[in-house]
Amino acid sequence: MRTALLLxxxxxxxxxxxxxQIKIRPIEKGGSDRKFYRIHSAADxxxxxxxxNLEREENRHYVQIAKFLDSHxxxxxxIYFHDPAEGLIWIEDLGERDLCSYQHEGWLVRxxxxxxxxxxxxxxxxxxxxxxxxxxxxxxxxxNAALYRWEQxxxxxxxxxRHFKLNDSIRKExxxxxxxxEIAKHxxxxxxxxxxxxxQSQNIIIRSGQAHLIDFQGMRPGLAExxxxxxxxxxYVKLSGAERAGLIVYYRDRQLENGITIDG
Numbered sequence: 001m002r003t004a005l006l007l008x009x010x011x012x013x014x015x016x017x018x019x020x021q022i023k024i025r026p027i028e029k030g031g032s033d034r035k036f037y038r039i040h041s042a043a044d045x046x047x048x049x050x051x052x053n054l055e056r057e058e059n060r061h062y063v064q065i066a067k068f069l070d071s072h073x074x075x076x077x078x079i080y081f082h083d084p085a086e087g088l089i090w091i092e093d094l095g096e097r098d099l100c101s102y103q104h105e106g107w108l109v110r111x112x113x114x115x116x117x118x119x120x121x122x123x124x125x126x127x128x129x130x131x132x133x134x135x136x137x138x139x140x141x142x143x144n145a146a147l148y149r150w151e152q153x154x155x156x157x158x159x160x161x162r163h164f165k166l167n168d169s170i171r172k173e174x175x176x177x178x179x180x181x182e183i184a185k186h187x188x189x190x191x192x193x194x195x196x197x198x199x200q201s202q203n204i205i206i207r208s209g210q211a212h213l214i215d216f217q218g219m220r221p222g223l224a225e226x227x228x229x230x231x232x233x234x235x236y237v238k239l240s241g242a243e244r245a246g247l248i249v250y251y252r253d254r255q256l257e258n259g260i261t262i263d264g
Contacts, residue, residue, distance in 0.1 A: 003037075006049060009088060010039055013081045017041045024049070033059060038093060046093040047080065054087045061138040062217040063089060068135050074123045075212040094212050100201035103237045111246070116211035117204045117231065118251050125193045125224045126258050132194050132221065142192060143222035148184035192221035199227040200234045224262075 007024055011017065018041040027036040033053035040046040052059035063082045070076055078092040099117060102110050141147060156175045160166040196203075197218035205212045228251065232244045239247075252262045 006037060006051070006088075007039075009083070009086070010047070010049065010090070013083075013090065014047070017045055039090075040093075048077065048091045048093045050089040050091060052087045052089070058140055058217045059087070060084065064138045065135070065216055065219055066091075068138075069124070069213070069216065072123060072127060072131070074120055075210060076216065077212065077214060094205040094207045094214070097206050098202050099204040099206055099211065100234075100236055102206065103201070107243060111243070112209070113204075113206050113211060114231070114247055115250055116206075116209070117199075117213075118247065118254065120211050120213055121196060121199060121224075121227050121231075122251065122254050122258070124196065124219075125227070126255070126260065127194055135194075139220045140218060142220050143188070143195075143226070145184045145188040148187050149181065152180050152184065187223065190223055193224050194219060195222040195224065195227045196230075197222065197226070199230040201231065201237045204231075 003024055007022060010024070011022070020041075022039065022041040024037050024039045027038055027048070033056045035051045037049040037051070038046070039049055050062070052062070054060070063079050066076050066079050070078070077094055080090040080092065082089050099110075099113055102113060153175065156171050160171050160174075161168070196213060196216050197220060198215050199213075203213065203215040205214055228248070232239060232247060255262050
């Protein structure tokens with residue numbers, strides 16, 4: 001969809017915007033099925049416009065999931081308007097500083113941001129099953145043995161294959177190890193909570209010192225450890241062993257306050 005048409009749509013749905021000064025620019029973020037645009041016309045008139053692919057089902061559920069998270073006190077962008085026929089969503093502009101952008105700051109600064117991010121994900125992980133059930137129709141398939149096997153294949157194909165250029169025959173031999181199938185089956189036996197599924201530093205916006213979650217449309221029932229690993233072993237940010245250990249203790253202690261005991 002051309003920029004001029006996006007501006008026309010924006011003016012139609014937000015007539016109070018200063019039309020003479022309105023500007024739109026693409027944001028280099030998102031996959032091929034979504035495009036993001038930053039819109040502003042004055043200092044206090046800023047929006048993010050999301051254009052999504054109508055053929056991908058999880059994109060259509062973004063709005064319902066955002067409203068659900070907001071209703072449970074989890075910081076996410078506010079939804080201003082949704083045009084499901086055109087695949088357009090206008091949302092709150094939380095700013096341009098994600099958690100990843102702070103990676104060169106001292107740990108004293110970053111730790112507070114990481115703890116804020118953990119506070120938000122703890123709210124999600126702590127939701128009771130009865131509350132989670134109301135969102136079932138909007139969520140992708142839960143983490144089960146088949147999905148864990150898919151994740152394993154994705155790792156072998158993209159990390160070992162594309163990134164490390166591991167020989168195909170060796171890669172296939174490793175992927176076929178019986179232990180991996182058993183691990184997938186074992187993981188599927190544990191109780192599930194709602195997980196973000198893409199809980200890494202680039203999907204956590206820091207605004208006024210507080211973490212806000214974005215790109216949560218892949219949320220589904222799974223293991224809390226999946227989100228923790230996504231954040232603490234983020235491929236784009238290096239954390240020391242001591243930093244990781246401290247954040248795990250923080251998460252465990254906060255969950256203990258909620259009456260949830262974390263083993264390990």
